[in-house]
Amino acid sequence: MINISFPDGAVRQYESGVSAMDIAKSISEGLARKVLVAGVNDEVWDLSRPITQDSSLKLFTWNDAEGKNTFWHSSAHLMAEAIEAKFPGVKFWVGPPLEHGFYYDIDLGDNKITEEDLAELEKKMNELAKQNNAYIRTEKAKADAIQYFTTKGDEYKLDLLQNLEDGNITFYTQGNFTDLCRGPHIPNTGFIKAIKLLNIAGAYWKGDEKNKQLTRIYGITFPVQKELDEYLNMLEEAKKRDHRKLGKELSIYTMNDDIGQGLILWMPNGTVIIEELEKLAKQTEEDAGYKRVVTPHIAKENLYLTSGHLPYYADSMFAPMEMDGEKYYLKAMNCPHHHKIFDAEPKSYRDMPYKIAEYGTCYRYEQSGELFGLMRVRCLHMNDAHIYCTKEQFAQEFKAVNDLYLKYFKIFGIEKYVMRLSLHDPEKLGQKYVNEPELWLETEDMVRQVLIEANIPFVEVKGEGAFYGPKIDVQIWSAIGREFTLATNQVDFAQPRSFKLSFTNQNNEPEIPLIIHRAPLGTHERFIGFLLEHYAGKFPVWLAPLQVKILPISDKFLDYAHTIKQTLRKASVRVEIDERQEKIGKKIREAELARVPYMLVVGEKEAAENKLSVRRQGKGDAGQIAVDEFVQNIVEEISERKPLE
RNA sequence: GCCGUUGUAGCUCAGUGGUAGAGCACUUCCUUGGUAAGGAAGAGGUCGUGAGUUCAAUUCUCAUCAACGGCUCCA
Numbered sequence A: 001m002i003n004i005s006f007p008d009g010a011v012r013q014y015e016s017g018v019s020a021m022d023i024a025k026s027i028s029e030g031l032a033r034k035v036l037v038a039g040v041n042d043e044v045w046d047l048s049r050p051i052t053q054d055s056s057l058k059l060f061t062w063n064d065a066e067g068k069n070t071f072w073h074s075s076a077h078l079m080a081e082a083i084e085a086k087f088p089g090v091k092f093w094v095g096p097p098l099e100h101g102f103y104y105d106i107d108l109g110d111n112k113i114t115e116e117d118l119a120e121l122e123k124k125m126n127e128l129a130k131q132n133n134a135y136i137r138t139e140k141a142k143a144d145a146i147q148y149f150t151t152k153g154d155e156y157k158l159d160l161l162q163n164l165e166d167g168n169i170t171f172y173t174q175g176n177f178t179d180l181c182r183g184p185h186i187p188n189t190g191f192i193k194a195i196k197l198l199n200i201a202g203a204y205w206k207g208d209e210k211n212k213q214l215t216r217i218y219g220i221t222f223p224v225q226k227e228l229d230e231y232l233n234m235l236e237e238a239k240k241r242d243h244r245k246l247g248k249e250l251s252i253y254t255m256n257d258d259i260g261q262g263l264i265l266w267m268p269n270g271t272v273i274i275e276e277l278e279k280l281a282k283q284t285e286e287d288a289g290y291k292r293v294v295t296p297h298i299a300k301e302n303l304y305l306t307s308g309h310l311p312y313y314a315d316s317m318f319a320p321m322e323m324d325g326e327k328y329y330l331k332a333m334n335c336p337h338h339h340k341i342f343d344a345e346p347k348s349y350r351d352m353p354y355k356i357a358e359y360g361t362c363y364r365y366e367q368s369g370e371l372f373g374l375m376r377v378r379c380l381h382m383n384d385a386h387i388y389c390t391k392e393q394f395a396q397e398f399k400a401v402n403d404l405y406l407k408y409f410k411i412f413g414i415e416k417y418v419m420r421l422s423l424h425d426p427e428k429l430g431q432k433y434v435n436e437p438e439l440w441l442e443t444e445d446m447v448r449q450v451l452i453e454a455n456i457p458f459v460e461v462k463g464e465g466a467f468y469g470p471k472i473d474v475q476i477w478s479a480i481g482r483e484f485t486l487a488t489n490q491v492d493f494a495q496p497r498s499f500k501l502s503f504t505n506q507n508n509e510p511e512i513p514l515i516i517h518r519a520p521l522g523t524h525e526r527f528i529g530f531l532l533e534h535y536a537g538k539f540p541v542w543l544a545p546l547q548v549k550i551l552p553i554s555d556k557f558l559d560y561a562h563t564i565k566q567t568l569r570k571a572s573v574r575v576e577i578d579e580r581q582e583k584i585g586k587k588i589r590e591a592e593l594a595r596v597p598y599m600l601v602v603g604e605k606e607a608a609e610n611k612l613s614v615r616r617q618g619k620g621d622a623g624q625i626a627v628d629e630f631v632q633n634i635v636e637e638i639s640e641r642k643p644l645e
Numbered sequence B: 001g002c003c004g005u006u007g008u009a010g011c012u013c014a015g016u017g018g019u020a021g022a023g024c025a026c027u028u029c030c031u032u033g034g035u036a037a038g039g040a041a042g043a044g045g046u047c048g049u050g051a052g053u054u055c056a057a058u059u060c061u062c063a064u065c066a067a068c069g070g071c072u073c074c075a
Helices: A020-027 A029-034 A065-086 A115-130 A142-152 A155-162 A225-240 A243-249 A268-287 A301-307 A309-316 A335-344 A391-412 A437-453 A524-534 A555-570 A584-593 A604-609 A627-639
Strands: A002-005 A011-014 A037-040 A043-045 A055-060 A102-107 A136-140 A169-174 A177-180 A194-204 A213-222 A298-300 A321-323 A326-330 A354-363 A379-389 A418-422 A459-461 A471-477 A483-492 A514-519 A548-552 A575-577 A598-602 A611-616 A620-626
Touching: A011 A020, A020 A029, A020 A055, A037 A065, A055 A065, A065 A102, A065 A115, A065 A169, A065 A177, A065 A213, A115 A194, A136 A142, A142 A155, A142 A169, A155 A177, A194 A225, A213 A225, A243 A524, A268 A354, A268 A379, A268 A391, A268 A524, A298 A301, A301 A309, A301 A326, A301 A335, A335 A354, A335 A379, A335 A514, A379 A391, A379 A524, A391 A437, A391 A483, A391 A514, A418 A437, A437 A471, A437 A483, A483 A524, A548 A555, A548 A584, A555 A575, A555 A598, A555 A604, A555 A627, A584 A598, A598 A604, A604 A611, A604 A620, A611 A627, A620 A627
Parallel strands: A002 A055, A418 A459, A548 A575, A548 A598
Antiparallel strands: A002 A011, A037 A043, A037 A055, A102 A213, A136 A169, A169 A177, A194 A213, A298 A326, A321 A326, A354 A379, A379 A514, A418 A471, A471 A483, A483 A514, A598 A611, A611 A620
């Protein structure tokens, strides 16, 4: 007999060789129907695998991450079975679960798969699922496994086998499909009740663009149809708040083939938002002791050789223009320009920290396939600033920048983000990162300490640092789930040296400063793209392109409407009148759809008493109010940058 | 850049080997209406671009550009 301990602390005895499924059945039939996979001594196991020694046991269902992962991984095998049935001889790489669903990477050989095939594959999968085929685990000797895949001519599985230890190699079979697989799997295909294959994509083998491109098929499955319907519905809803859709609907920005890929044309509505953001940035930065500067959009080649950008990032810069034997580049970053301003006049420790800020226009030649609405573009306007400081000042200054982020995020109500401490990768020193191993470790620790002392939760990720130093990135997700860096706060120990920047310290000796690069509001492009999705187009009043729409009941009240408009204009409120000869219902509908925060209905009653009927976007009629009182309220709401309630 | 999909009116989308249609938007007229679509008429497109096949191409083929879904990349 063996002892099995459960998460609640209970210990029960079973015969050696008992399976997790047997145990589940001994607890209740209901549980046995729901359980998908087991946790045995913190390892995830097949339910059917015999347990032969004292163990702790957890039973995972669809409600557990382990349950979902196993379910989706088993679904990937089911998809592979369907694909093999339709295209015999294709070779499989790996088929892991994802946060939502799964994929399988396949070498289709000469076969071609189109989106029309997906429906057919789904049908086949449903058929196979209904057969309730068990996922059967078999252990194999490495030599036998190699033999098996050599005969099959499957170089992909042979590649996987290279890294596996003998005695650790398992195959799984369900129906007619057998795959090299670590497992575990759900008991049988019958659990998979709802199937949707989402899309076909190319994916480089092992994620390296120098390798062959495999075909990747994404799918998702559920144990009940209703959950699939809900998931697909959720995807549809997410598309509705996609910034590209909202950006068009609300006339924020446009793009044009004659201008070029990734080059944003900001329309009047978008420009209002840009100007409000810049106003906020300027106020905040002035309060924090920054000075503003302006620098050109181009510079000579030598500048980027000095900064070290060119060797690392030439591919991401627009090709140079040659004039009078000089090469001029469009700037992809503002830092070197700012360094030249720092260096223009001698600095003393009394000048430090020296902070200069600019909404800098940068051009980056992003690969065409990477461009994505406002989130990834080729011309961007960066909320940039550089802080030149002493080593002693660094922690305080770096923390002040972090506090600035948090202050901004509070204004915008940004709560769903992850702070990422982005570090260098020691293996890529000298290639992707300047070769200063000790300075890396030292500055990385400085940044880490700032985060720890400020009690800000963060994750550390190797290989995400800038080439000149570690950084803190604020990661956010777009409506359709893509991850982006919204804002960044970076340390730079490399450029001060390459630009030979220095200040005179208290001992009258030259000293090299540290630089903090920071962009808490990121770029206008990405930030506004994010805000569109964050607010679902319903901007708070201070940011709204149009703040007030006056809706006269009929054109008899146009004069009164104009009087109100003048009053609001005097208070710098962005206001328009809907002068069309349309019914009030239609005027309201269109103002609602345009996400105008305040609609003012004016007719006979209002004109007689010098009042307004206020309607708030999405909230309906808010009743009558005196004109002066409304003006006072909205001015306060705007100047305090209040969020929508 | 690579794999796949798509490209018809300002927008959302039908459709066809014989030079095109709907709804909304737009213009004009009627209506002066009180909290999410009043009515009528009209105007608007060489069907992304270029080439090929054909008596004839928006439709078929190829190329190209762009957008979209991924991969790679992201200072």
